[in-house]
Amino acid sequence: xxxxKENYVVEKVTVAGETIEVRAFRxxxxxDKPVNAAYQQLNIFAPECFFHGEDINGYSLxxxxxxxxxxxxxxxxxxxxxxxxxxxxxxxxxxxxxxxxQHGYVxxxxxxxxxxxxxxxxxxxxxxPACIVDYKAAVRYVRYFAAEIPGDAEKIITNGTSAGGAxxxxxxxxxxxxxxxxxxxxxxxxxxxxxxxxASCYCPITNLENADAAYEWxxxxxxxxxxxxxxxxxxxxxxxxPKDGGMSDLQIRVSEELAKLFPPYVNGLQLRDEEGRxxxxxxxxxxxxxxxxxxxxxDSARKALAVGADLSGKDWLVWENGSIADMDxxxxxxxxxxxxxxxxxxxxxxxxxxxxxxGGEDINLRHFTRYSLEHSQCHGSCAEEAVIKLLNPMPFxxxxxxxxxxxxxxRHGECDRDTSLAISVMLTxxxxxxxxxxxxxxPWNVPHSGGYDLEELFAWIDEACK
Ligand code: DHB
Numbered sequence: 001x002x003x004x005k006e007n008y009v010v011e012k013v014t015v016a017g018e019t020i021e022v023r024a025f026r027x028x029x030x031x032d033k034p035v036n037a038a039y040q041q042l043n044i045f046a047p048e049c050f051f052h053g054e055d056i057n058g059y060s061l062x063x064x065x066x067x068x069x070x071x072x073x074x075x076x077x078x079x080x081x082x083x084x085x086x087x088x089x090x091x092x093x094x095x096x097x098x099x100x101x102q103h104g105y106v107x108x109x110x111x112x113x114x115x116x117x118x119x120x121x122x123x124x125x126x127x128x129p130a131c132i133v134d135y136k137a138a139v140r141y142v143r144y145f146a147a148e149i150p151g152d153a154e155k156i157i158t159n160g161t162s163a164g165g166a167x168x169x170x171x172x173x174x175x176x177x178x179x180x181x182x183x184x185x186x187x188x189x190x191x192x193x194x195x196x197x198x199a200s201c202y203c204p205i206t207n208l209e210n211a212d213a214a215y216e217w218x219x220x221x222x223x224x225x226x227x228x229x230x231x232x233x234x235x236x237x238x239x240x241x242p243k244d245g246g247m248s249d250l251q252i253r254v255s256e257e258l259a260k261l262f263p264p265y266v267n268g269l270q271l272r273d274e275e276g277r278x279x280x281x282x283x284x285x286x287x288x289x290x291x292x293x294x295x296x297x298x299d300s301a302r303k304a305l306a307v308g309a310d311l312s313g314k315d316w317l318v319w320e321n322g323s324i325a326d327m328d329x330x331x332x333x334x335x336x337x338x339x340x341x342x343x344x345x346x347x348x349x350x351x352x353x354x355x356x357x358x359g360g361e362d363i364n365l366r367h368f369t370r371y372s373l374e375h376s377q378c379h380g381s382c383a384e385e386a387v388i389k390l391l392n393p394m395p396f397x398x399x400x401x402x403x404x405x406x407x408x409x410x411r412h413g414e415c416d417r418d419t420s421l422a423i424s425v426m427l428t429x430x431x432x433x434x435x436x437x438x439x440x441x442x443p444w445n446v447p448h449s450g451g452y453d454l455e456e457l458f459a460w461i462d463e464a465c466k
Contacts, residue, residue, distance in 0.1 A: 003145040021048040030141035032188025042110035046150035056104030065155040072164040077114030106151030110138035129390040137189035144190035161450025165204035172199025173393035175403030195403035202450025212343040214420035217262035219338040255342035304444035339417035346372035358383035413446030
């Protein structure tokens with residue numbers, strides 16, 4: 001394993017009239033035994049002024065945080081990224097990497113294997129747990145060469161959105177855990193630690209084996225779905241067009257059955273609120289956990305109201321003397337509508353991204369829940385329990401062998417329907433129970449997306465790093 005610090009280029013990058021000068025160390029293999037070399041390499045960027053004794057926002061070559069965003073979406077391969085223009089969201093504006101460099105961070109951007117990849121022999125090379133194993137290997141590389149790589153390798157911040165947010169949440173929860181060791185060894189990862197300092201997670205699509213039940217606990221009874229379909233616009237950029245429909249009788253029955261599985265799951269977690277009160281649900285899905293969830297959504301509405309948002313169309317909010325006093329949870333679910341039919345993740349026909357994720361070396365699609373295995377419409381098999389666990393931060397949070405990131409920032413939009421809001425809330429509560437500082441918020445009227453509040457994200461990083 002090598003890192004040649006003399007092999008770099010200095011470049012000016014200009015986006016929308018703003019220019020940064022960076023030193024780029026590109027295409028560094030972060031493993032000794034790559035399975036797919038193109039997706040097991042990383043790019044390192046640092047502000048060029050650091051090498052001339054200057055600093056930015058108090059950050060220098062030695063003390064700059066190392067921001068490590070992943071570009072994984074949909075559990076597909078994460079591409080090797082660059083500072084430049086935003087590929088998603090608003091056009092013509094600088095991307096997160098550009099902004100992070102401008103702010104004075106070192107950026108390490110790894111490519112990561114994904115579920116769709118095969119080698120020449122036709123073997124699948126990016127099924128679970130490849131994505132999280134690669135992310136860990138990239139962090140280990142940075143630690144291994146900490147003396148040569150710019151920035152402070154004890155201040156690593158992972159960041160991602162959706163499946164990428166899930167990977168960031170795993171990085172924060174599973175540091176150095178021995179369960180990942182055989183996989184890291186197999187690809188020749190550096191012998192170094194992989195725990196991180198901060199995990200930034202936008203709408204994490206995680207806890208997949210419980211996400212179907214959580215989704216139906218939130219959406220059962222909402223039988224219409226509104227899906228956004230991705231198309232390319234004339235400029236070759238992703239654009240979303242709506243596709244609507246209703247669930248079949250079978251899907252409605254599945255929804256009702258799955259919803260019943262959620263209370264036993266959440267009750268088994270024994271989560272507590274800030275006052276130490278147990279958060280639970282009765283068999284009808286009612287109880288203190290639901291009240292807690294309502295508080296999250298009402299806090300979102302109250303914050304929006306305070307900055308002048310118009311909430312007049314939200315007839316599920318209950319007002320008293322001009323302030324929000326309560327809400328109708330089902331009215332909220334109907335308003336935002338479901339995006340996915342039941343089961344939302346472990347599809348009975350095995351046609352979801354997650355069925356693809358949990359395939360194996362010689363099998364493309366598998367189930368990962370007992371319910372969908374038992375109700376499979378295609379005689380599907382099930383992924384190994386041990387592999388399913390490696391993709392879920394929850395079982396590691398209370399495990400003393402897993403080093404936790406001391407700081408988490410989780411954002412999950414109030415009208416995100418890709419997964420239940422309960423998923424990020426359960427994650428947050430369990431982390432807080434273990435003494436992790438979690439900055440959680442569900443921003444009002446924000447759908448499934450990330451990186452929309454970089455100034456606040458950077459302020460959170462600076463607060464902990466300075
Ligand atoms: C993503 C979105 C999903 O709805 C999902 O099931 C998995 C991944 C994503 O955007 O990464």
